[in-house]
Amino acid sequence: xxxxxxxxxxxxxxxxxxxxxxxxxxxxxxxxxxxxxxxxxxxxxxxxxxxxxxxxxxxxxxxxxxxxxxxxxxxxxxxxxxxxxxxxxxxxxxxxxxxxxxxxxxxxxxxxxxxxxxxxxxxxxxxxxxxxxxxxxxxxxxxxxxxxxxxxxxxxxxxxxxxxxxxxxxxxxxxxxxxxxxxxxxxxxxxxxxxxxxxxxxxxxxxxxxxxxxxxxxxxxxxxxxxxxxxxxxxxxxxxxxxxxxxxxxxxxxxxxxxxxxxxxxxxxxxxxxxxxxxxxxxxxxx
Amino acid sequence: xxxxxxxxxxxxxxxxxxxxxxxxxxxxxxxxxxxxxxxxxxxxxxxxxxxxxxxxxxxxxxxxxxxxxxxxxxxxxxxxxxxxxxxxxxxxxxxxxxxxxxxxxxxxxxxxxxxxxxxxxxxxxxxxxxxxxxxxxxxxxxxxxxxxxxxxxxxxxxxxxxxxxxxxxxxxxxxxxxxxxxxxxxxxxxxxxxxxxxxxxxxxxxxxxxxxxxxxxxxxxxxxxxxxxxxxxxxxxxxxxxxxxxxxxxxxxxxxxxxxxxxxxxxxxxxxxxxxxxxxxxxxxxxxxxxxxxxxxxxxxxxxxxxxxxxxxxxxxxxxxxxxxxxxxxxxxxxxxxxxxxxxxxxxxxxxxxxxxxxxxxxxxxxxxxxxxxxxxxxxxxxxxxxxxxxxxxxxxxxxxxxxxxxxxxxxxxxxxxxxxxxxxxxxxxxxxxxxxxxxxxxxxxxxxxxxxxxxxxxxxxxxxxxxxxxxxxxxxxxxxxxxxxxxxxxxxxxxxxxxxxxxxxxxxxxxxxxxxxxxxxxxxxxxxxxxxxxxxxxxxxxxxxxxxxxxxxxxxxxxxxxxxxxxxxxxxxxxxxxxxxxxxxx
Ligand SMILES: Cc1ncc(C[n+]2csc(CCOP(=O)(O)OP(=O)(O)O)c2C)c(N)n1
Ligand code: SF4
Numbered sequence: 001x002x003x004x005x006x007x008x009x010x011x012x013x014x015x016x017x018x019x020x021x022x023x024x025x026x027x028x029x030x031x032x033x034x035x036x037x038x039x040x041x042x043x044x045x046x047x048x049x050x051x052x053x054x055x056x057x058x059x060x061x062x063x064x065x066x067x068x069x070x071x072x073x074x075x076x077x078x079x080x081x082x083x084x085x086x087x088x089x090x091x092x093x094x095x096x097x098x099x100x101x102x103x104x105x106x107x108x109x110x111x112x113x114x115x116x117x118x119x120x121x122x123x124x125x126x127x128x129x130x131x132x133x134x135x136x137x138x139x140x141x142x143x144x145x146x147x148x149x150x151x152x153x154x155x156x157x158x159x160x161x162x163x164x165x166x167x168x169x170x171x172x173x174x175x176x177x178x179x180x181x182x183x184x185x186x187x188x189x190x191x192x193x194x195x196x197x198x199x200x201x202x203x204x205x206x207x208x209x210x211x212x213x214x215x216x217x218x219x220x221x222x223x224x225x226x227x228x229x230x231x232x233x234x235x236x237x238x239x240x241x242x243x244x245x246x247x248x249x250x251x252x253x254x255x256x257x258x259x260x261x262x263x264x265x266x267x268x269x270x271x272x273x274x275x276x277x278x279x280x281x282x283x284x285x286x287x
Numbered sequence: 288x289x290x291x292x293x294x295x296x297x298x299x300x301x302x303x304x305x306x307x308x309x310x311x312x313x314x315x316x317x318x319x320x321x322x323x324x325x326x327x328x329x330x331x332x333x334x335x336x337x338x339x340x341x342x343x344x345x346x347x348x349x350x351x352x353x354x355x356x357x358x359x360x361x362x363x364x365x366x367x368x369x370x371x372x373x374x375x376x377x378x379x380x381x382x383x384x385x386x387x388x389x390x391x392x393x394x395x396x397x398x399x400x401x402x403x404x405x406x407x408x409x410x411x412x413x414x415x416x417x418x419x420x421x422x423x424x425x426x427x428x429x430x431x432x433x434x435x436x437x438x439x440x441x442x443x444x445x446x447x448x449x450x451x452x453x454x455x456x457x458x459x460x461x462x463x464x465x466x467x468x469x470x471x472x473x474x475x476x477x478x479x480x481x482x483x484x485x486x487x488x489x490x491x492x493x494x495x496x497x498x499x500x501x502x503x504x505x506x507x508x509x510x511x512x513x514x515x516x517x518x519x520x521x522x523x524x525x526x527x528x529x530x531x532x533x534x535x536x537x538x539x540x541x542x543x544x545x546x547x548x549x550x551x552x553x554x555x556x557x558x559x560x561x562x563x564x565x566x567x568x569x570x571x572x573x574x575x576x577x578x579x580x581x582x583x584x585x586x587x588x589x590x591x592x593x594x595x596x597x598x599x600x601x602x603x604x605x606x607x608x609x610x611x612x613x614x615x616x617x618x619x620x621x622x623x624x625x626x627x628x629x630x631x632x633x634x635x636x637x638x639x640x641x642x643x644x645x646x647x648x649x650x651x652x653x654x655x656x657x658x659x660x661x662x663x664x665x666x667x668x669x670x671x672x673x674x675x676x677x678x679x680x681x682x683x684x685x686x687x688x689x690x691x692x693x694x695x696x697x698x699x700x701x702x703x704x705x706x707x708x709x710x711x712x713x714x715x716x717x718x719x720x721x722x723x724x725x726x727x728x729x730x731x732x733x734x735x736x737x738x739x740x741x742x743x744x745x746x747x748x749x750x751x752x753x754x755x756x757x758x759x760x761x762x763x764x765x766x767x768x769x770x771x772x773x774x775x776x777x778x779x780x781x782x783x784x785x786x787x788x789x790x791x792x793x794x795x796x797x798x799x800x801x802x803x804x805x806x807x808x809x810x811x812x813x814x815x816x817x818x819x820x821x822x823x824x825x826x827x828x829x830x831x832x833x834x835x836x837x838x839x840x841x842x843x844x845x846x847x848x849x850x851x852x853x854x855x856x857x858x859x860x861x862x863x864x865x866x867x868x869x870x871x872x873x874x
Contacts, residue, residue: 013694014732024413042719046551058721059732064713065721066550068543069573071493074508079547079555080713081530083505087551087713104531108536252828265530275500275671276528278554282496283666286486 007036010045012062018053023200023211026174028057029122030198031090033177034185035063040088047090048077053127054200057092071102074109074118081114081259084267088188089116096126099135099155109193110164112146115257116185117194120157121174123202124209131205141208157197158238158249162231166191167255169234172247173218174200175211179246186248192255199244210265214244221247229253290344292429292478293354296421297338297368300331300363306443307359307418308339309658312487314439315343316660318431319481323348323782324658325855327368330512330596336364345479349624349659349782350858356476357428359421361404363391363555373397375473378428380421380466385542400424400470413453419455423462430477432816434458468708484626484731486663490628490654490779491516491558491665492562494584495524496631498556500671503528503557503582505548507541509563512596514586517558538563542570542583549579550722552712558584558648561603562593568610573613575747577722578700578710580676582632586655587778589853598853599652601778604832607647608807616648616747619752619807623763623781625659629666631804635668638758641676642707642750649806651827654779679709679718687711687718696720696730702742706749751808760805762812764782770797772869773819775812775845777803777833779855780825786858787865794862796869806833813841821872827855843849846872 010032018024029156035045045063049055051070058065064087068076077091098106109118123145124134132145136157140149161169168190172183180198187194199214226247227233234250237243294311298304305326312322319789323342329335340355341347355372358365359383373379375396382388383401393399402424404417407708411420419440426433433456440455466472486494495517498506506525508518522532530553535541541557549555559567564585585607589600607619618638622631632648639646649721654783679685679697690698690709697718701708708729711718725733726740734740763781764775766788776784791798801815816822816837822845824834832849848864850856 043716044714045719046713047721048547058723063719063721065719066547066577067721067723067725068546069569069724072539072570075535075543076547076550078533078552079505079507079544079549081547082533082544083548083551083553084554084713104536108540134362162808166487262531262533264504264531265712266529267552267712268529268548268554269714271554271673271675272504273673274675275668276502279500279528279671280668282499282524283486283663283668286492287484287663 005036005041007032009042010035010061010063014059016056016060018056019204021145022053022198022201023174023202024054024057024121026177026180027119027200028060030174030177030180030184031092031119032061033181035088035090037181037185038060038088038188044086045088047081047092048073048080049103050093051128052094052097054092054094055097067133071097071100072105073097074102074105077116078109079113080214081116082263083260084269085263085265086267090188091116091118093120094127095120095122095124095136096134099157103135107160107164110161110166110195112258113167113192114259115192117184117196118183119187119196119198121200122157122197123206125202127202127205128249133265138208156238161195162235162238162250166195166250167252168194168248169250170196171246171254172196172198173214173246174198175215176246181218183247189261190251192257217244218246219243221245221249232248290479291342291348292344292356292476293340293342293352294357294425295338295340295355295360295369296359296418297336297365299333300329300335300337301333301360302340303418304337307422308341310436310439310443310827312341312658313442313529314435315341316485316487317438318435319483320345320478321348321485322487322658322660323350325351328597334381336368338365338368341717343395343478345481350559350786351855353857353859357425359425363388366391366393370394380424380428382417383604400428400466402462402465404462407465408458410460411458416455419458420462423459424466426459427463427466428472428476432480433463484663486666487658487660488625489516489656489658490650490785491586492520493625493628494558494632494648494650495520496666497629498636499525499528500668501533501554501633501636502618502673503554503556503636504528505545505553505786506530506557507533507535507544507548508557508559509535509541511537511560513588513652514558514560514755516586516655517584517586531863538566538568542567543713546570546574546579549581550577550713554640556582556584558586560586560588561590561606564603564606564610570676571617572611572615573724574645575617576724578643578708580643582627582635582639582646584650586873587649587651597652599827599855600851600853601651601827603649604806607649608836613747614744616644617807618642618644618749619649620646621649621777621804623778623802623804625654625657626661626665627804630652633671637672637674638754641674643676643710644750649778650762651778668764677707677709679711681714687715691717698729698868699731700727700729700743700746702729702746705753707753755808761810762801762803764799764801766800767797768799770799771820772796772798772865773815773822774798774800774825774832774865775822775837776800776825778827780827783858783861784825784858787862790858790862791865794866796866798865811840812837816841816843816845819847821869823868825856825861827851
């Protein structure tokens with residue numbers, strides 16, 4: 001990996017079609033910056049995205065990438081990493097993608113702890129389908145499909161992550177660009193599954209969870225005495241309904257990534273021209 | 288003297304019926320005899336009737352018959368379930384001293400041998416070995432040398448220690464000696480041994496072995512009957528070849544993991560059964576659009592919905608041919624024998640990479656759970672060839688620069704003469720690119736431009752045309768090439784059809800048989816169909832899914848023989864049904 005990569009190396013020549021002011025711009029830029037700072041290069045980076053405004057990220061970045069189907073980005077990322085340990089794998093998606101249709105994969109990706117980063121652009125709404133409530137929408141949030149509010153408690157992504165055995169759980173705010181890049185970088189560098197929920201406001205459909213709201217409410221854990229390796233303290237903060245924390249909530253420094261145990265030492269793409277050596281003994285086993 | 292012996296052990300699920308049957312089958316294979324096994328099992332773990340049947344002969348056997356020569360009945364129900372298959376002189380071994388078996392009525396036509404299985408097992412070291420006592424008893428009935436059983440017992444219990452093996456040997460001997468001492472049996476069933484050495488395996492195992500031989504390194508799956516054996520076979524073996532198996536949280540995840548691994552350059556696969564295919568279908572479209580090579584095995588069971596999970600059916604063909612929204616180029620390969628499961632699996636990986644498409648490998652429950660003997664040379668691992676198709680990058684046939692446009696973008700979806708563009712594995716320098724389920728241009732970026740859309744759809748379809756030209760997508764043929772009656776079939780029915788031929792011949796009916804392992808793209812059957820007076824398509828479903836497809840291809844009506852009871856065809860039954868059809872038409 002070259003240490004000379006610059007974040008613009010990860011930019012594609014496509015102009016984003018996100019609404020002007022969308023939080024996803026800042027989220028993406030921070031991701032690119034974080035990648036560049038870890039020394040990754042576009043040729044050995046693989047970005048997986050789901051479906052949604054957030055999922056368009058693959059088009060605007062330059063690296064190996066796949067833009068899959070709604071909710072299934074995490075398993076794709078796991079497959080990529082399991083097949084090629086040399087790749088820097090980053091998965092990105094929306095709150096609908098990750099916590100609704102793909103919530104099952106989210107829980108199991110946390111348990112599986114494959115060495116990759118997962119960044120969720122949480123705008124607390126469905127953007128691409130034009131403004132229906134999402135799993136992180138507030139209980140009283142009125143949308144076209146919830147005229148009287150959702151009448152459901154929102155999913156708390158970091159609590160879910162903690163409960164599912166996450167080994168790196170962080171939150172960030174797309175507009176605090178330097179801090180956001182730092183947090184994503186830490187997620188990439190974590191040995192295991194680095195999960196970052198990013199407050200990434202939708203300026204078109206969400207008039208509650210706005211830039212102003214987040215600017216006024218976020219509390220940076222870096223400004224507190226928080227010790228992310230203390231699970232108990234992390235839990236207290238994670239379940240605190242009144243504060244929008246940013247920073248690393250929890251980190252298990254002893255985590256052993258699944259791929260380190262069950263994955264190969266080298267990329268699986270190199271194959272001989274015939275059956276692998278020793279395969280003939282497979283027949284003998286049936287004697 | 289019957290050269291062909293039909294043996295069964297039946298009892299409750301959890302009684303060790305399967306392993307006992309398998310020990311006998313392995314012993315027979317060791318003794319140079321051909322074996323064909325079948326299982327009756329219910330979808331429950333404990334309780335519920337289950338049986339393992341072994342048909343064996345010095346000659347090849349490829350189907351089941353409705354006759355039992357020796358039956359080990361661990362429960363009364365076993366006798367009830369098999370009453371119709373007991374013939375004159377069949378031997379039924381049971382433990383008349385067990386309370387539950389004291390009042391059993393042995394059918395008139397058969398000979399009941401009450402053997403104190405439980406007592407003898409306890410004498411050998413534990414009641415758990417009563418199955419093995421029964422095996423010994425059955426060995427005495429058919430005059431089968433226990434040495435072969437010993438070998439199979441070592442194979443089965445060797446890892447559990449010498450004491451366990453010794454106890455089991457003792458159990459088998461006690462069973463044998465008891466029968467020899469107590470009964471004066473006429474060894475009408477004496478079985479001949481030969482010098483041949485056969486391997487014994489089932490269809491799922493043949494798929495797993497084919498996958499490793501073909502260089503498959505990544506497997507992700509979710510357990511489902513009857514496909515689970517593929518995953519269990521690969522687990523613990525694929526690692527020796529640099530690969531890994533992941534048990535995913537569901538089929539959606541399994542196929543997406545497999546897709547990710549394939550995209551990263553691994554030969555990758557998943558296997559499931561109908562319900563899993565349903566869940567995977569959305570991603571099949573993604574695989575096709577991103578032009579990712581992937582092998583997906585569908586080991587069919589009875590549907591719709593959860594249907595009858597432990598029963599036979601060939602009802603998924605329409606799903607495999609047409610499943611998914613939009614238009615998806617794909618291959619559908621259907622091995623028709625257990626050994627062919629190996630060949631088609633190897634081929635599936637090559638086709639997937641040569642054409643960069645999803646390849647369905649379709650098998651069925653009867654093939655998956657049946658074990659059959661083959662000469663080991665039948666699985667020619669040394670002749671496996673791995674063809675990765677068009678790959679760009681150092682060490683591969685194409686160069687990245689040749690497929691990079693003026694703006695420096697690699698073209699993973701370049702429109703070419705044959706519809707196939709080069710792919711580059713992630714990590715390849717200067718070929719970074721994206722792929723997407725959205726319609727895209729040649730570099731992989733979203734487009735809705737009409738001409739680009741048409742180019743990409745044409746390109747993807749073009750691959751199917753190229754395959755039709757380049758690949759040998761033929762059928763297999765046997766029987767009488769000049770016969771008036773043409774029988775066409777797919778999947779595991781081939782064995783029963785082969786064995787029905789002598790019976791048909793003796794009834795004055797000659798047939799030409801085609802079995803079709805390539806269901807999409809598929810061979811043109813119009814020649815043979817035109818040449819025949821009548822065509823009958825045999826398949827395990829109600830509507831005649833292959834028959835429908837063939838009618839559409841050749842614009843001619845074909846006749847159908849279907850079965851959807853959940854049980855495979857037997858040779859006798861097929862002979863009857865074919866005769867019936869021919870007579871109907873003649874009348
Ligand atoms: C299987 C499936 N169901 C539904 C959709 C439609 N769909 C596209 S994006 C989306 C929601 C996206 O919301 P989120 O993940 O929060 O992303 P955002 O657009 O807000 O960034 C939905 C429901 C789809 N593409 N696929
Ligand atoms: S709809 Fe919302 S989420 Fe989507 S691009 Fe516009 S601002 Fe961003």
